[in-house]
Amino acid sequence: MPKQIARSERKIRVLVAKPGLDGHDRGALVLARAFRDAGMEVIYSGLLPSPEQVAQMAVDEDVDVVALSLLNGAHMTAFPKVKRLLEKRGGGDIVVVGGGIIPEEDKPKLMKLGITGLFGPGSSFAEVVQHVRERVSKERWKR
C-alpha cells in the first residue's frame, strides 16, 4: 500500500528498452532524453536485452511505464512477450507503450493487448510524452 501511494504522487518512472536483436537505438536514445526533459525519471535498458530481462528490469525498478522500441520487424513477437512476462512477474499494472517501424495492420493486435502509442519514426515528443502521461494517470486512477 505505501508503495502505491508513493507511486501515484511521484514522478513518472519510465524504462526505455529495445527487447530484441536490434541496435538501431537512435529513437530510443532521443526519446529517453525527451522523457527526461519532460520531468520523468528515465532508465535505459542498454542494448540487446531479452524480453525476460526487460520485464525483470521493469519490475525491479518499479517503473510506471515500459517504452519499447524495435525497428527490426520483431515487434509482434517481442512486444507481447514483454507484456505477458510483466503480468507473470507482478508488473501487470505497468503501462506498456511501443514504437518503431510498426505496420498499420499490426497495430490493432498490439492495442488489443494493451500495448499502445505505436509511434512511427518522426513522431513528435509532445505527442509521445502526452500519451505516456495520459496512460499513467489512467492507470493510477484505477487504483
Next chain:
Amino acid sequence: MLRGGRDAYWNRKAREAVERRAKAGSLYDKKAVDDIKKGVKQWHEEVYRGWTEKFPEARQEFQTATGIKVKPIYTPADVADSNYSDQGYPGVFPYSRGVHPTMYRGRPWTMRMFSGYGTPEDTNKRLKLLLEHGETGLSVAFDMPTLYGYDCDHPRAHGEVGRCGVNVSSMKDMQVIFDGIPLEKVSTSMTINAPATVLTCMYAGVAKKQGVPLARLRGTVQADMLKEYIAQKEWVYPPEAHLRLVRDLMVFCTKEMPRWNYISISGYHIREAGSSAAQELAFTLADGFGYVELGIEAGLKVEQFAPRLSFFFNSTMDFFEEIAKFRAARRVWAEVLSEKYGVKDKRSLLMRFHTQTSGASLTWQQPLNNIVRTAIEALAAVLGGTQSLHTNSYDEAWALPTEQAVEVALRTQQIIAEETGVPSVIDPLGGSYYVEWLTEQMEEEAYKYFDRIESAGGLLKAIKTGYLQKEIAENSYRLSKRVEEGKDSVVGVNKYSKPERKPIETLKIDSRAQKSQVKRLASVRGKRNGAKVGTALAKLGRAFEDEDANSIYPMLDAVMQYATLGEIIDVGRKIFGVWTEPMIL
C-alpha cells in the same frame, strides 16, 4: 589514430585547415579580391541592410544541418585563400573533383539496390531473376539473428528469422542461396559485420564445392566493426577481438582472395544514428585510417590492401552540405594517405564510395513525399561523385518496401542519369563559391575531430569510453529538438501536416522462414560428422587464443564441416567474452 599516442600530425592538420593552409598561389588576384571584398561590404550596407529592414528574412540565422552558420551570399572573397591544386582535376590527386577521368560521361554510377528477406530459397530465386535481367552485382541482406551470430534455433532468434534479411545458420544455407549461380561470374555484396569472417568462409566454401578457385571470387563484405561500436551496434565481442578478426580477414584475403573487398568503411549508419554531416565524414575517415593502421600492424603494405577498401556514405536532405561532404571526403582521404601513410600508388589513394539515400529522412506521414526526398538526396550523391547508389523506397518508414516502391526508387536514379543532363559535366558544382567554401568547412571539421579523437586517446579508446557514441546521441537529440521546436521543418510532420492517415499497401512477411530454417538446421546437424565438427571447432578455439595465428583458415575448415554460425561465434564468445556498451545516456 587507432590506438592513440598523441600523434602531432593530426593537431598540425587541424590547425592548418583552420588557417586555410595559406600556401602560395591563391586562386584569385589579390587586387580583384580586395575589390570584391569592398563590393560585398558595399552591397551589404547599401542594398541588403535596407532591404532586410523593410522585408525581414524568414529566420534570424541560417545554418547548415551540421550547424555551420551560412551567409546570404558567397563570393571569391570566401575562397580567396584556396589553391586550385586542392580542387584539381578528375582522376588527379587530391581527387576533389572525382576519382575517374571521365566520371559519368564514361559510365553512369552503378545502381545497386540492396534487398532481402525470407528463406534462402526466396533469396536464390530473386538472385536468379536479377541475373536473368542482366545484373551481375548481387547484394544480400541478412536477418538479425545472422547479424548477431545466433543460429535460427536459438531462443534469441525467435520471431526474428528472415524478418529483415535472409537467415544463414550454416554453409548449407549459403549453398541454397547460390545454388545454380556460378560464383566466378558474379560479384556478391554481403551486408554483414560481426560474423563477416564466418560468412566469407561460407561463401568461399560454396566456391570450393563449385570448383571455383578462391582467387577468382569477387564481392564485398561490410566487416566495418569500428562503425558498429560507434553507430549500428551489431557486435558480439569486445572491440579488440573483432579488430583482430578483421585483421585476420585482411591478411587471409590479401593472400587467398585478392579480389574480395573485405571492408566497406561505412558512414551510412553513423549518419542514420543521428550524427551530423561533419561527424559522418570525420568518424568514417577516422575508421578508415584505423583500418590502414591495422593493416600496417599486420605487416601488410598499404598498397597491398588500400585498393580493397571502399567507402559507404549517406546522402540526406541538406543538399549542398552533402555534396561538400563527398568532395571533402575524397580530398582528405587522398591527402592523409599520401602524407601520413606515405602511399604513392594511385589506386590506393582513390576513395571509391557507395551511397545510400537516408532512411532516417523518410517520414511515415504522407509517404509519397519520400519519393521527392529520395530524388533530391540521390541527386546530391551524383553531384558528389558517387560510384554506386541505392535509393530508398517511399514506404520504408512503414515496412520493408513493396516491389512497386522499389521500382519507383530505381526509376528515380534512371531519371537522374538519363533525363537531367547532370552526368554530362564532371563535378558541375566545382567552383561554386559556396560549395568550395563549404567543402573546406567540412574538411576543417573533419581534421578538428581527428585531433579530438587523438587527444581522447585514439579511436579505440574513444569508442570504449563512449565518446563518439555520445557525440552522435547529442547531435541526434539536437536535431529532433529543432524539429520539435519548429526550427527545422519536415514537410508533412511539423508543417503542412494533415490529420488523416491513409494506410498504404505494404509488404507482408510471413513467418514460414523460421520453421523451414529450423528444420534445415536440424537436418544439417543430423547429417554431419559430429566428431570432425568438434575437432575443427577446437582447432578454431586454439587459433583464437593465439593472438599471432590467423583464424580464418581453421574457420574455413570448420565451416566446411558444417559447424554452424552460432557454434563458431560461440567459440569466440567463450574466449573473447561479449561486449556491453558504456551507458550513452
